[in-house]
Amino acid sequence: MKVLVVDDEKDVQTLFEQRFRKEIKSGELRFDFAFSGEEALTYLNQHEQEAVLILSDINMPGMSGLDLLDQIKKKYHKPPPVVMMITAYGDAENYNTAKQLGADDFLTKPVDFTALKEKLKTIS
Amino acid sequence: MKSFIKISLLLLLPFFAKAQSKEKELDSLHAALKYSANDTVKMLTLFGLNRYYVETNRDSAMYHIEKAIAIAYKINQPLWVAGFLLNKSYLIQKQSNYSLSFKLCNEALAIIQDKKNEKGAYIPPDDEFAADVEKFRISRKVGVFHQLGNTYRGAGNPEKAIEYFKKVILIQEEIKSKYGNVTANMNIGSIYFSMEKLDSALIYSNRALKNANSTGGWKTYLGNILVNIGYIYLKRGSLDSAKTYFKNAIFVSNQQNNLQGEISSNNAMADLFEKLNQTDSMLIYASKALRLGYQLKAAPSISTSTNLIASAWKMKGNADSALVYLTIAKTLSDSLNKDRIDKINQFQNSNFEEQMRLEKAAQESVASKNKIRTIGLITGLGLLSILAFVFYRNNKQKQKANLVLEETLTNLKSTQSQLIQSEKMASLGELTAGIAHEIQNPLNFVNNFSEVNTELIDEMKEELKAGKTEDAISLADDIKANNEKIAFHGKRADSIVKGMLQHSRSGGGQKEPTDINNLLDECMRLSFHGMRAKDKSFNAKTDTSFDSSLSTINIVSQEIGRVFLNLFTNSFYSVMQKKKELDENYSPVVSATTQKEGNTVKIIVRDNGNGIPQKVIDKIFQPFFTTKPTGEGTGLGLSMSYDIITKGHAGELKVETKEGEFAQFTIILPV
Secondary structure (H helix, E strand, C coil): CEEEEECCCCHHHHHHHHHCHHHHHCCCCEEEEECCHHHHHHHHHHCCCCCCEEEEECCCCCCCHHHHHHHHHHHCCCCCCEEEEEECCCCHHHHHHHHHCCCCEEEECCCCHHHHHHHHHHHC | CCCCCCCCCCCCCCCCCCCCCHHHHHHHHHHHHHHCCCHHHHHHHHHHHHHHHCCCCHHHHHHHHHHHHHHHHHCCCHHHHHHHHHHHHHHHHHCCCHHHHHHHHHHHHHHHHCHHHHCCCCCCCCCCCCCCHHHHHHHHHHHHHHHHHHHHHHCCCHHHHHHHHHHHHHHHHHCCCCCCCCHHHHHHHHHHHHCCCHHHHHHHHHHHHHHHHHCCCCHHHHHHHHHHHHHHHHHHCCHHHHHHHHHHHHHHHHHCCCHHHHHHHHHHHHHHHHHCCCHHHHHHHHHHHHHHHHHHCCHHHHHHHHHHHHHHHHHHCCHHHHHHHHHHHHHHHHHHHHHHHHHHHHHHHCHHHHHHHHHHHHHHHCHHHHHHHHHHHHHHHHHHHHHHHHHHHHHHHHHHHHHHHHHHHHHHHHHHHHHHHHHHHHHHHHHHHHHHHHHHHHHHHHHHHHHHHHHHHHHHHHHHHCCCHHHHHHHHHHHHHHHHHHHHHHHHHHHHHHHHHHHHCCCCCCCEEECHHHHHHHHHHHHHHHHHHHCCCCCCEEEEECCCCCCCEEECHHHHHHHHHHHHHHHHHHHHHHHHHHHHHCCCEEEEEEEEECCEEEEEEEECCCCCCHHHCCCCCCCCCCCCCCCCCCCCHHHHHHHHHHHHHCCEEEEEEECCCEEEEEEEEEC
């Protein structure tokens, strides 16, 4: 399963690669990274249908995670990828907006990777 | 009788005989009288002769003034008649006939009050009012009041006399006469002296002296003034000063042909020597005064001199001589007193009605004018009192308002400091959400990398157990790298919290070397996330262009940070508003730039938002000015920023903007 992680924090890449090193080693999961909403859209355009799961931060300069979510859900629907929002803001408003826009799940930072792994298992 | 010298003078027309000696003056006057066919010239000459003789030979003076009056009538010059009547009044007063003296004054006044008499009035070309016949006429009043002052003084009413002399000075000031008054001041001075008011006496006498010295034509009475001042010093016990004044008085009086003055000053000298117990000198001066007194036929002076001589002989122990002079003096003074008392009674009793009648007549001649004046005056007074009332009320209200204002000001000052604090707290509040996000991000790494490290350490142990040293080392490298990340993000969280605390702290920060690029970047992120926290739909592109050659500069970082946060918050707010209006067709951009320029650092915060309307551009740095809706902004952000940059850091804060297009704030800080 291919996962696209979108976050403006570059260290996220190292973190995911380490956290999922076993899954990456075993080929169970493959990760790609985009550091802004725009970059993520470009990636999706180039690699259509490759990413099954998108993990996106909400608060990013430029295009926000929610904008990205909106775009993905409107344009990439064959089959639409699973989109999980990861944000530092765990408030109800953010959650509701994300859900309204079609987010499949909603995680808060700091990310609980054990829980994330469980969720990934159910998808794949 | 050691009374103060009696000086009563008449002041009428300036008649100058500047450079001429007194003898020459007399010759030329007689010559003019003899050869002139012109009545006006004759009249003026007769007047000149009157003035020449007035203090030396009063019979001659009277003779000439009577003739002058006759000519003035003949050539129809009522204003001159009036003037001459006053001269006559003076001479009459000197004979102690106060009732007649008073009557003449009133006659003169009636003429002067009548405006008709201005017509065809002759004014000498060298008169100071040659160009203004009305002023010329009014200036005649000076003579009336002056003479009235003299008359009242002679008649034993010094208060009334002072009143009239002061009126003289007042009128002269009113018509702006260029001649400072000599004789009125002198007379007031001498009256105050006789009332024992020495300070007032000295003030007026000195004024007279000053004016006499500065206005050329009035030196005649210099001697009298000097005598007066000398007496003031004598009374105060400054005998040396008194002596100097008296000596000068004798000299000047003689020079000015002022016989009365010469007598007075000689008597004054005798007075002084009596105090010094120098009886010989006393006799010399008193005898001289006596001789001159007989020449002038001035009974009061003769009496004074005789008394002085008598007392000198008495002091010398020569009782016989003393008795002789004392007897003469007593006889003289008795008759003088009797005569004086009679005449005063006459003046006070028989002339009361006449006085009233004359005053009435004088008033009637100007009745209509007075009536208008009175009405005007009453109206004026009415208006004045209304005005006064209005002003009073205004003033009261102002005072009340002032109290309220002062209170309000005090309140405002405390409110302002509270507001500044709450501005800090408000911007902190706006940022709290942003800060939370900023902290959660590093925490995310700290927590997760530490967990990863725990796992990696377990793995490493297994590899080591299995003897796979290479793999173990590679794992150790990963652990180390992760640990560095933990430390990095830990510090990041730390600096965010510190920044937040600093932001809420009030002032007092120390300047320390600060990486301006870092601070600007941090503030931009904080502000951006703060905005996002408030409005989830918000987004904006952020551009940074930092001059990497910038080393640290000395600033109070929390203060400058506050400025940056403010500028960014404004920028993000502005682009957010514009986005709401334009939506799809607009891409908000906020940029931050640093540049080193010589000895300064330039920091530019720019947005492509709505800009600032030209009409408020001057106000944006004023406290409490805000364009945000009520409750959204305190209006203190930019004013605080301005103070921080200009006052706190000797820098500049400038703004450039185009309404609807952009706003750009430039900070210039010295390195």
